[in-house]
Amino acid sequence: MDTASLTGKDLAAAINADTTARAKALTERAGRAPRLALVVANEDPASAWYVNSLKKSAANRGIDCDTVDLGADASADTLRTELSVRSADPETDAIMLQTPLPAGVTLDDVSAAIAATKDVDGVSPLSLGLLAAGSAGFAPATAEAVVELLKHHGVALEGRHVAVVGRSNVVGKPLAHLLLAENATVTVCHSRTTNLPAVTAAADVVVAAAGRIGLVTGANVREGAVVIDVGTNESSDGKIVGDVDAESVRGIAGGLSPVPGGVGPVTTALLMRHVVLAAERPR
Template identity: 60%
Template sequence: MTDSLGVELRGRETAAAIKEEIAGLVRSSGTTPRLAVVVATGDEATLWYVRSIAKAAAGAGVACDIVDLGPAAQAEGIRATLERLSADPGVHGVMLQTPLPEGVSAQELAASIDPAKDVDGANPLSLGRLAAGLPAFAPATAAAVMALLDRHGVTLKGARAVVVGRSTVVGKPLAHLLLDRHATVTVCHSRTRDLAAVTSTAEVLVAAVGRAGLIGAEHVAPGAVVIDVGTNPTADGGLTGDVDFDAVIGRAGALTPVPGGVGPVTTALLLRHTVTAAGLT
């Protein structure tokens, strides 16, 4: 918790610091790390996001190849592409972007990514190693939550942390990351009884469900640090989080905005993971 109220934890400053660090490592090493992002969708919002990764990569000195297989791609073709990129010594990081064509399982295909290049922690082997406390890349969004907490000096040792959401992308890996930092962690989900009774005990509350406005003032303890991972589309083409920002900002000690909170840090950490996979850290 924090002594003050209503502090916005903006992610752009954290992301900029990470990218500056990356650029310095790349310059000093003389090596250009390469990230390959495999895409198989026609969704314009997703394609915009992938282009934003490539733009951020260019600014940090990381090469980024967008491998666009198109929305008609089949599972076998995607798998073959992931295997080829995993075997390519010139590629240091491999990421499979979702959504995928109907009937194609991202979890099954992610098993084709070499764990050493699995910069978004999607391979079940990466997730298992993370759970066991072994070296592995964590999913970038879960890692971004930790980076924001660290940058803003949030004490995790002994803290009561509640994660709302149990996906393999955020909720479950984040719970392990928090446990590794000695927080006392509770994971909530759609079947949790009296959600507010649980979340209102948290000193650190993370909302990662994908349900706009799920977390209101009654869910938040005064002074709690609230991290909003949700990115829900609005009718006007914008984004809103899982937290009712206006209701919570005056009660929380600190709160991430959407957009501009976790998102920029997630992108920066994909690049840092790629740099690590290239052996520069």
């Protein structure tokens, strides 16, 4: 069968246009632009590249962006203090904490210091709990991007069986809750799952989010299933590739999101939308 390419570019463009308009309206109303603090404590080149791309996206939307570089030796205390100060600062609307964190510091150690109302990438335990409970809070942008991409391409979720491969706190787990909220039946699989191919082959929708090249192949999906690829891995020849073996899946799946150009641009667009939503919040 023909496998549709579930690209994220049009959706991202539509979200971005809305965000830009809302940022403009906010700026006119408040006399200042929405403001995002990017807190960095590493010297990782991939993180630096990502921070740069976020700064560009923010600038394109009319969002001010402070990069707060605490250095790769920052302690958990230093990080918590900075995140608390920014959480209390009325001029800061949104906070994103970059990974990797300094050696010995975990996201768990520090993320609770980000106020849930400013936690635009949904990394704190409270944000995760609010999401799980169906209360107001920000979902991790990548997890939300998966659901928005599926909706954009008209993939029904109600009553359908979705297999999420990967159980990270930033993708797999929050995604399971977002899918449950859409009335999907959700199976969460992971590295310890016995007979993963049989589990994914039983699903109407397969989301690959484990960070492993070749995790999902054509042999593991059923005819007509929809496959969303959340992976961004570096291949041996230096290309960015997903978790899905696209070549073998094409012709079997009903739809497949490309990497790059699928979940990625929607994720960035949603992050910027979250910044504007945080800035719009009455206080």
